Amino acid sequence: MGTLSLVTRAARRPPGPDPQTSPAVRAKRRRTRIRILLFLSPWIVGFTVFLAYPLVMTVWLSFTNSDMISSPHFVGLRNYRYMFSDDPQIWQAVRNTGWLMAVMVPAQVLFALGVAMVTARLKAGAGLFRTLFYLPALAPPVAATVAFVCLFNPSSGPVNKILGLIGVHGPLWFDSPVWSKPALTLLTLWGSGTMMVIFLAALLDVPAELYEAAELDGTNPLQRFRYVTLPTISPVVLFATVTAVIAALQYFTQAMVASQTADGSIQAPPGYPGGSTLTFSQQLYTAGFTQFHMGYACALAVVLFAVAMVFTVALLRRASGFNTEEATQ
Amino acid sequence: MFIHRHSFTVRHSPVVPARAHGRRLAAFVLAPILALAAAGCSAGGSNSPAKADVGADDTTPVTITFWHGLSSAHEVAAVNAVLAKFHQKYPYITVQAVSGQTDDKVNQAIRGGTAPDVASSFNAANVGGWCASGAFQDLSADIAADHVDMSQIPQAVQSYTAFDGKRCTMPWLADTFGLYYNKKLFAAAGITAPPKTMTELAQDAKKLTVFNPDGSIKTAGFMPYLGTYQMVTEHLVTSWGGKWLKPDGTSNVASDPAFAAALTWQKNLVDWFGAGKLAKFKAGMGDEMSAQNAFETGNVAMMVDGEWRTAFIKNDKSDVDYGTAPMPVADDKPELYGSGYVGGNVIGIPKGSKHPAAAWKLVKFLTTDTDAVASFADAIGNVPTTIAALDSPALTLAQDPDFATFLEVFKNPATSTTPASPDGGAYLTDFGPFAEKWQNGQVPDLKAGLAGVDKQNDAALKLSQ
Numbered sequence: 067m068g069t070l071s072l073v074t075r076a077a078r079r080p081p082g083p084d085p086q087t088s089p090a091v092r093a094k095r096r097r098t099r100i101r102i103l104l105f106l107s108p109w110i111v112g113f114t115v116f117l118a119y120p121l122v123m124t125v126w127l128s129f130t131n132s133d134m135i136s137s138p139h140f141v142g143l144r145n146y147r148y149m150f151s152d153d154p155q156i157w158q159a160v161r162n163t164g165w166l167m168a169v170m171v172p173a174q175v176l177f178a179l180g181v182a183m184v185t186a187r188l189k190a191g192a193g194l195f196r197t198l199f200y201l202p203a204l205a206p207p208v209a210a211t212v213a214f215v216c217l218f219n220p221s222s223g224p225v226n227k228i229l230g231l232i233g234v235h236g237p238l239w240f241d242s243p244v245w246s247k248p249a250l251t252l253l254t255l256w257g258s259g260t261m262m263v264i265f266l267a268a269l270l271d272v273p274a275e276l277y278e279a280a281e282l283d284g285t286n287p288l289q290r291f292r293y294v295t296l297p298t299i300s301p302v303v304l305f306a307t308v309t310a311v312i313a314a315l316q317y318f319t320q321a322m323v324a325s326q327t328a329d330g331s332i333q334a335p336p337g338y339p340g341g342s343t344l345t346f347s348q349q350l351y352t353a354g355f356t357q358f359h360m361g362y363a364c365a366l367a368v369v370l371f372a373v374a375m376v377f378t379v380a381l382l383r384r385a386s387g388f389n390t391e392e393a394t395q
Numbered sequence: 396m397f398i399h400r401h402s403f404t405v406r407h408s409p410v411v412p413a414r415a416h417g418r419r420l421a422a423f424v425l426a427p428i429l430a431l432a433a434a435g436c437s438a439g440g441s442n443s444p445a446k447a448d449v450g451a452d453d454t455t456p457v458t459i460t461f462w463h464g465l466s467s468a469h470e471v472a473a474v475n476a477v478l479a480k481f482h483q484k485y486p487y488i489t490v491q492a493v494s495g496q497t498d499d500k501v502n503q504a505i506r507g508g509t510a511p512d513v514a515s516s517f518n519a520a521n522v523g524g525w526c527a528s529g530a531f532q533d534l535s536a537d538i539a540a541d542h543v544d545m546s547q548i549p550q551a552v553q554s555y556t557a558f559d560g561k562r563c564t565m566p567w568l569a570d571t572f573g574l575y576y577n578k579k580l581f582a583a584a585g586i587t588a589p590p591k592t593m594t595e596l597a598q599d600a601k602k603l604t605v606f607n608p609d610g611s612i613k614t615a616g617f618m619p620y621l622g623t624y625q626m627v628t629e630h631l632v633t634s635w636g637g638k639w640l641k642p643d644g645t646s647n648v649a650s651d652p653a654f655a656a657a658l659t660w661q662k663n664l665v666d667w668f669g670a671g672k673l674a675k676f677k678a679g680m681g682d683e684m685s686a687q688n689a690f691e692t693g694n695v696a697m698m699v700d701g702e703w704r705t706a707f708i709k710n711d712k713s714d715v716d717y718g719t720a721p722m723p724v725a726d727d728k729p730e731l732y733g734s735g736y737v738g739g740n741v742i743g744i745p746k747g748s749k750h751p752a753a754a755w756k757l758v759k760f761l762t763t764d765t766d767a768v769a770s771f772a773d774a775i776g777n778v779p780t781t782i783a784a785l786d787s788p789a790l791t792l793a794q795d796p797d798f799a800t801f802l803e804v805f806k807n808p809a810t811s812t813t814p815a816s817p818d819g820g821a822y823l824t825d826f827g828p829f830a831e832k833w834q835n836g837q838v839p840d841l842k843a844g845l846a847g848v849d850k851q852n853d854a855a856l857k858l859s860q
Binding site for chain 2: 131133134135136144145148152153154155158219220221222238240241242243328329330331334335336337338339340341344352355356357358359361362
C-alpha cells in the first residue's frame, strides 16, 4: 500500500518546467526510486528466488539431459519428442488427470456448495454442523488417505462389510482399476471442508432483501437459486473452480499414498492398480526423482504449467463474459 | 474473497518514463536470476576423477553420518552393534546412523548438497544411475590404495555393485530368494516334498488352496498375483533364466522366450483362481514386514521370499512350521534348479560427503572385515558378501538348514540378478504396469505387448544418453 501511495502522489504532481535540469530534483527522484525499490524488495526477492528463477531454470533444463547431479547438456527438443511419442505411461497419466478434472472437480464444487447451502439454512446447531463438515479438511492428507484405504479395504474394511449387510456386493475400491478414482473422489469430497467454508461465507453474504424481493415476485426456490444466489456468489464459485482445477492438475499425494497403501509396498508399480491412479504429477516425480531424468521431468513440468495457465485463462474469460451478461440483464 | 483483476493495475509516474522504469525494474528482477543461473543448478559442478582420499592416517576426532534403509527394531539394533565395533577399532570416528532412509531421499540430499557421508540402499538397480551421474564417488582409487582384495567378493556380486567400469558402491550383504513352504499345510494336503518345477508348483498350489463357502479365497496355496509381497516379475522369470537386457543394454523381453513362458504360466494360475478373487485376497493380506505376514499367519502355503524371512519368523515369534527350498524352475530348464535371484544391498560414499576419508574407512570395514560382515549377516539374517565371511564360524546361521538353503543358492553359479542401467532400472519400474495389465486380462497379444515394452524401454534408455 505504501508503494502505491508513493506512486500515486508522484502521478498527481502538477505540471511545471522540465525538472530534468535540476540536480537537486534528480537526487530527490533517485531517492524516491530507491525507496520504491526497497518497498518492493521483499516481493522482488520472493518472486525471483521462488518463482522466476525456478521457472527459468525449469524451462532451460527441459531442453537438456540432466540428472541434477552432473552437469546438464543440451539435447534440443528430445525430451518433448519422447513425451509426445514414446513415453509408455504419459497418456495414461493424462487420461487419469483429465478424469479427475472432469469428474472430481465438478463433484467437489457441487458437494461443497450443497453442504454449504444446507448448513447456511440451519437454524439450530449450525456451528456444530459447520465444524463437523470442516473438520476433515484438517486431517493430514497422508493419514486421511491411509485411513480411507483401510476403511475401503475390500477384504477387511468396514465399508464393504456394511454394504454386505444390505445385500450390496462391494467393489474392490482402491484395488480395482475401475473404482480407484471414484474412491479417491470420495476421499476428496470428505475433505472439501475448506471449499465449503468459502461457499458458506459467500452464501451468508447474499443480501436478504434480494431474496425477499424475489419472493414477492413469486419465484420458486430453484429460480431464487438461479437468479439470486448464483449470480451473487459466481465469483466465489469461479475462484473455487480455478483452484480445484489447478489442484487436480497437480494431484499427487493422495494418489501416491493410496496406490502404495493398497498395494502394500512402497515399490508399488506406478499408479497401482493397473495404472489407474497414475497422475501427471506422479509421472513427473518418477521421471525426475527415481529415474534420474530431471531434464524430462522439467519438460513435463513446463507442459503442466502451460496447461494450468490455459485452463485458468479460459475459466476467467468464460466467467467474465458470464458476469457481464448477468450485469446487463 | 475473489480479487478483481483491475485492482492489480498500477499507474506509472510521468516523471520516469514508463518504459525506462519497466526496464530498470526488469533488470533488477532479472539480474539475480541470471546470477543464480550462472552459478549452476547441479550439486557441486563437474565430476572429479577417482582419487584416493587424503588424510587416511588422520586421527583427528570426526563425526560422520550414515543413512541406511533398515527399520525393524532387530535390524536397527544390529546396525548399531556393528557400528560399535567400528568405533572400537577407530575410536576417533563417531558414526551417526539414521535408519529408514530411502533412495529418493538420498538422491535429493545429494542434489541439495546435504548428502550423508555414507549411504546404503536395498536397491542395486540404482547403482547404474549413481555411477553414471557421479552421485556416488568412484572407490577404485581407495580400493587400490588400501590393497583391498576384491577377489574375496563373488563375481556376480561385484557385477551389480559397479557400472560401466566405475566401482561407486560396495556390497553390504545380499538378499537371495527361494521358496518358503508351510510343512503343516503340505502334510494336510498329502504333499511330501517341495516342488522342483513350475508345473509341480502350480499343481501343489491348487491342492493347497482352500476357498470359503462364498467362493473367496481362505488359504492360497501360492499367490501368483504379481505385486504381492516379493512375487514380482524379476523373481519369477529367473526360474526360466530370463535375461532382461541384451549385452548392448537394450531391452530383451520380447526376444527372450523366457518372459512369454513365465507370464503364460503365471496367467494360467491367476485364471484358475480368478484375478478378482486374488486382488481381494491380496488386499486382506497383512503387512509384509510384520507378524501379520500372510505366510507367517498360515494364510498362504508357499511364497517366494528372501532369506531375511527366517529372522523375521523368529523375531515375530510366529509358530508357522516351515521349510525352505530353491525356487522351482521351468520344466525344460532343470539345470537351473538350485539357483535363484540375488539382489544386493549396496553402500557407498555420496558426492558431497564432508569426511570422505573416514567414510571410506566405514565402508571398507562394513563390507570387507570378516567379523563385521559375518556378525551383521548373522544378526539380521542376510547372506554375507565375502567368501571369508561365508565360511566364517561366526556365521552361526549357516547351521540352520532353512537359512543354509539361501547360502547354497547364493553360491550357485547360475544364480543371477537384474542388470544395472543408467536410469536406475527404469525398465523394471516400467514393466510393472504392463505386468498388471497382463494379469488382469488387458493384454490380448502377449508377444506384441512384450515387443511394445522393448520399444518403450529402448526409447527411455535414450533419454539418459
